[in-house]
Amino acid sequence: MKITILGTGYVGLTTGVALAYLGHDVCCLDTDERVIAQLQQGEPPLYEPHLREMLELSRSRLRFTTSYAEAVPEAEVVFVAVGTPPRPDGSPDLQFVRAAADTLGRNLGKGYTVVVNKSTVPIGSGKWARHVIEAAYFEVHGRDADGLVGVGSNPEFLRESTAVHDTLYPDRIVIGAADERVLERLKELYRPLIEQKFPAPEFLPRPEGLEQVTLIATDPASSELIKYAANAFLALKISYINEIGLLASKVGGNIQTVARGIGMDQRIGPRFLQPGLGWGGSCFGKDTSALLTTADEHGVSMPIVHATREMNGRMRVHVIEKLRGVYDSLERKRISLLGLVFKPDTDDLRDAPSLEIIRRLNDHGAKVTVHDPRGLERFRSGPLAASVTIAESAEALFEGADAVVLITEWREYLALDWAGLRAKMRGAVVVDGRNALKREEMEAAGYRYLRIP
Numbered sequence: 001m002k003i004t005i006l007g008t009g010y011v012g013l014t015t016g017v018a019l020a021y022l023g024h025d026v027c028c029l030d031t032d033e034r035v036i037a038q039l040q041q042g043e044p045p046l047y048e049p050h051l052r053e054m055l056e057l058s059r060s061r062l063r064f065t066t067s068y069a070e071a072v073p074e075a076e077v078v079f080v081a082v083g084t085p086p087r088p089d090g091s092p093d094l095q096f097v098r099a100a101a102d103t104l105g106r107n108l109g110k111g112y113t114v115v116v117n118k119s120t121v122p123i124g125s126g127k128w129a130r131h132v133i134e135a136a137y138f139e140v141h142g143r144d145a146d147g148l149v150g151v152g153s154n155p156e157f158l159r160e161s162t163a164v165h166d167t168l169y170p171d172r173i174v175i176g177a178a179d180e181r182v183l184e185r186l187k188e189l190y191r192p193l194i195e196q197k198f199p200a201p202e203f204l205p206r207p208e209g210l211e212q213v214t215l216i217a218t219d220p221a222s223s224e225l226i227k228y229a230a231n232a233f234l235a236l237k238i239s240y241i242n243e244i245g246l247l248a249s250k251v252g253g254n255i256q257t258v259a260r261g262i263g264m265d266q267r268i269g270p271r272f273l274q275p276g277l278g279w280g281g282s283c284f285g286k287d288t289s290a291l292l293t294t295a296d297e298h299g300v301s302m303p304i305v306h307a308t309r310e311m312n313g314r315m316r317v318h319v320i321e322k323l324r325g326v327y328d329s330l331e332r333k334r335i336s337l338l339g340l341v342f343k344p345d346t347d348d349l350r351d352a353p354s355l356e357i358i359r360r361l362n363d364h365g366a367k368v369t370v371h372d373p374r375g376l377e378r379f380r381s382g383p384l385a386a387s388v389t390i391a392e393s394a395e396a397l398f399e400g401a402d403a404v405v406l407i408t409e410w411r412e413y414l415a416l417d418w419a420g421l422r423a424k425m426r427g428a429v430v431v432d433g434r435n436a437l438k439r440e441e442m443e444a445a446g447y448r449y450l451r452i453p
Ligand SMILES: NC(=O)c1ccc[n+]([C@@H]2O[C@H](COP(=O)([O-])OP(=O)(O)OC[C@H]3O[C@@H](n4cnc5c(N)ncnc54)[C@H](O)[C@@H]3O)[C@@H](O)[C@H]2O)c1
Pocket: 006, 007, 008, 009, 010, 011, 012, 029, 030, 031, 032, 035, 081, 082, 083, 084, 096, 099, 100, 118, 119, 120, 121, 156, 157, 158, 159, 160, 282, 283
């Protein structure tokens, strides 16, 4: 099938590469010329494990362009995967979706095209997008566009850091389609994934026992709501364990054991019950906030989603409180942050807890040093880079530090010679924001070892 993907970010590029791997002809379009030039050279513009190998494997069925006129007229299915970042008031900014829908409409060919929204958009956006596409088409071609486009919703559930894996072996595929024709075309497109008959790439074997992926076909509003509800629930689990963790630290309980004890209940499950600095990244913050905006518009209050966000914000402040429990004042204290990105194996800095922690440490007059194996390139072009020292290596970050805070549990950080590095520090304080280091080893090495919460 001929497919076009609008937006080659984490979602669009991974989707495009995976669909090409499955045998479709895929054209990936982005308005960012630098990104497209990189992709034409076979260079992924973002870091995601196995994306480079997949690009290589699927090369013969992949094209990259900035031209809608080249990408759209022939396409049987067009995916919209552009960004929907939050506005300052927390509502989603739909300017990129609008621009994509408008330019798409102007460039549609005469054949029937299915336009699928993969961007996370407010409930009801499908209808709105259809209107924008058709209005643009009418403007260019006159009013004969009836039945020209079918619009569907196909939310994306991939996780950054395992995006290729999640795309090839999804837990489920959700399609919101207002009519049968849209659904049939998307079923056809996803058949290789649903049936799981494709040869698995050597570096990403098929999970044992996966023979079929369930497709949930529903109406567009339910499909769009599934995405928001899933993210809010995952965020809730993390905030919940942190709330219990704050209490555990007061009553002398061990939150790791408590989390294990809760998670072994099959009704709850162990995942997303890791206490620590809380969630970050491009989705949970923005999507919980967008959900609240939609609820507000419909006169519905969502106290659980509110509390989930409030608790996550508290964890970022809690790090500063921990440090102030050791050093009354952080003025001129050298605080080193191991890790900037919101989780290992990504280079994404969006809504990373590190950014707010840096701002707060700056406000307290601390001297901040940072390091990250993958996030430094993006960090250097951001507004906070000038306010900190960037260490050339993780080891260098210990030099003269009063405290080291583990922000991201990168494997290479956990494997550092912590005992040896202790001597380089001025203080010997380690705050483990991810509960990822071994308490006995840290204490045996002479550290004052503190955990979050
Ligand atoms: N990143 C994730 O983990 C994830 C997971 C599930 C869903 N989502 C959702 O998917 C969507 C995309 O997220 P992302 O993280 O891939 O975003 P991203 O910021 O990484 O990529 C978006 C891309 O769209 C391009 N773009 C902007 N306007 C365009 C236009 N008019 N035409 C063509 N390209 C255009 C940008 O240049 C950019 O490269 C968002 O709605 C997000 O909420 C993201």
